[in-house]
Amino acid sequence: SGHIISIVNHKGGVGKTTTACNLAHALAREGKRVLVVDMDPQCNATSILRGDIEARCTLYEILDPEENEISIENCIYGTAYNDLYLIHNIPETATIEPRLIRLMPNSLTLLKAKIRNYAVNNFDFTIIDNPPNLGTFVICSLYCSDFVIVPNEAGSRYSVDGLIKAVNFVDDVQKDNNPNLRFLKLLITKVDRRMSVCKAIISQIRRYFPIEKVFDTMIPSNTEFQKAELSFKTVIAYKSNASGSIAYQKLAREILALLKGQ
Amino acid sequence: SGHIISIVNHKGGVGKTTTACNLAHALAREGKRVLVVDMDPQCNATSILRGDIEARCTLYEILDPEENEISIENCIYGTAYNDLYLIHNIPETATIEPRLIRLMPNSLTLLKAKIRNYAVNNFDFTIIDNPPNLGTFVICSLYCSDFVIVPNEAGSRYSVDGLIKAVNFVDDVQKDNNPNLRFLKLLITKVDRRMSVCKAIISQIRRYFPIEKVFDTMIPSNTEFQKAELSFKTVIAYKSNASGSIAYQKLAREILALLKGQ
Ligand SMILES: Nc1ncnc2c1ncn2[C@@H]1O[C@H](COP(=O)(O)OP(=O)(O)OP(=O)(O)O)[C@@H](O)[C@H]1O
Ligand SMILES: Nc1ncnc2c1ncn2[C@@H]1O[C@H](COP(=O)(O)OP(=O)(O)OP(=O)(O)O)[C@@H](O)[C@H]1O
Ligand SMILES: [Mg+2]
Numbered sequence A, B: 001s002g003h004i005i006s007i008v009n010h011k012g013g014v015g016k017t018t019t020a021c022n023l024a025h026a027l028a029r030e031g032k033r034v035l036v037v038d039m040d041p042q043c044n045a046t047s048i049l050r051g052d053i054e055a056r057c058t059l060y061e062i063l064d065p066e067e068n069e070i071s072i073e074n075c076i077y078g079t080a081y082n083d084l085y086l087i088h089n090i091p092e093t094a095t096i097e098p099r100l101i102r103l104m105p106n107s108l109t110l111l112k113a114k115i116r117n118y119a120v121n122n123f124d125f126t127i128i129d130n131p132p133n134l135g136t137f138v139i140c141s142l143y144c145s146d147f148v149i150v151p152n153e154a155g156s157r158y159s160v161d162g163l164i165k166a167v168n169f170v171d172d173v174q175k176d177n178n179p180n181l182r183f184l185k186l187l188i189t190k191v192d193r194r195m196s197v198c199k200a201i202i203s204q205i206r207r208y209f210p211i212e213k214v215f216d217t218m219i220p221s222n223t224e225f226q227k228a229e230l231s232f233k234t235v236i237a238y239k240s241n242a243s244g245s246i247a248y249q250k251l252a253r254e255i256l257a258l259l260k261g262q
């Protein structure tokens, strides 16, 4: 059955959405059936992956505590890419968070209750893009997930602080609520070999984390990512031989090898 | 009396903390008395500006709805920089948010009630660094503020989406709750002239926003920012003649000219 992977880092701008969309696209090109869940009310992943149709049913309906009629199949839409599907988000979902907080702890299992069975039975991979915090939406994602990937911006010390908090947070959720949850590995993104800061941060990460907890694949800093974002495409669709595209395809193969047989 | 400026953008990683710390340092070097409030539970601004002492009283005590004995003077600490003061934050402040939500709308005026009078009477400028969302902490900041600056990453279309949401949000708060609140201007950050995406984004911003709503000063992309962050310093302290330092000092002078006589 399929795996559910959450992309998490409290620090903003480290490449969570870029990783979710491009890793998902790369896995789909490897012949896997992939679902992306846009759990961030910023809706950045939705803006990249949505097709031309307006989704009638989104994450808003799934997370609305008073909505019980929703069939999950109606919330899953195709994208421009083969074998890649999306649960859209809308900015209004942010207004649901206070209601989820008032209904805690029961509300924290809502995402899991509504999508997990359908996702693991119909998709090889489900990738959840999360907002830049460790709040209610992220907790819902972690209750629903099997694995967590933490992206880490190579040039940013703040993102290493975010990484440590994220790993500790995953441990807490695993102990208290979701014993299946595992921190998979951390992913070093925006690597610019010329920058001395990147070398310093990467060596800090390698000192702090055992080697098997860091993906071999690192994602280079590459302006094709921003150009792809401007044209509402994944970098793989925008320029498949760009260094960024090659890196995410390599990451997809590294994950497939890692999870083989699980 | 002094001005209170909030730095806001839902999008993560656009340079909110970098702007808050460096603009504050630049204003202090212009002879102004400046207070930074770290409203983000990531505590990135605190990690840059804190002196050697552990703060006994932080934002946690200020925002705790059950705490009424706090005297604001005890929460204001000096930094390594002359005329620059800080209200520290700690990660535990994030746990207060559910309580603030349950006590809404009264809780939204907590920050204003506890710090505004002291801040405007004792500091020329108070700069509030905010988390990457438009949630409860940001609303508290906007209720307390006179002006809002929205940083915008030149290479990121997502950050333009964040900009538009932030400006609309400020309008709502101004109409409903804080008639004094004004969107000051947007600040274009991480400008790399070689990148075609930056040119495309900047021209998109200039089409969408009237020229008087965009700071003349733009902040260049400069690795000295990341090196400074790694040594827990503002870029002005790390290398005062770096292009990034010069830009924030120019921004400080542009703001002083703009607010002269207000
Ligand atoms: N490897 C890379 N090289 C260059 N630019 C990149 C790279 N990865 C991401 N970016 C750019 O950096 C910006 C931040 O990335 P992204 O939005 O994916 O981060 P995020 O962690 O999802 O942000 P948020 O915290 O707001 O959700 C985007 O504009 C993106 O195009
Ligand atoms: N002009 C610049 N040139 C190069 N790097 C920059 C620049 N401004 C900021 N940075 C770097 O970009 C990263 C993001 O900046 P910063 O943390 O200030 O953004 P933020 O909006 O506060 O993020 P968050 O949303 O997590 O609060 C940091 O590592 C910082 O050092
Ligand atoms: Mg994102």
Ligand SMILES: [Mg+2]
Binding pocket: B016, B017, B018, B040, B044, B130, B131
């Ligand atoms: Mg910040």
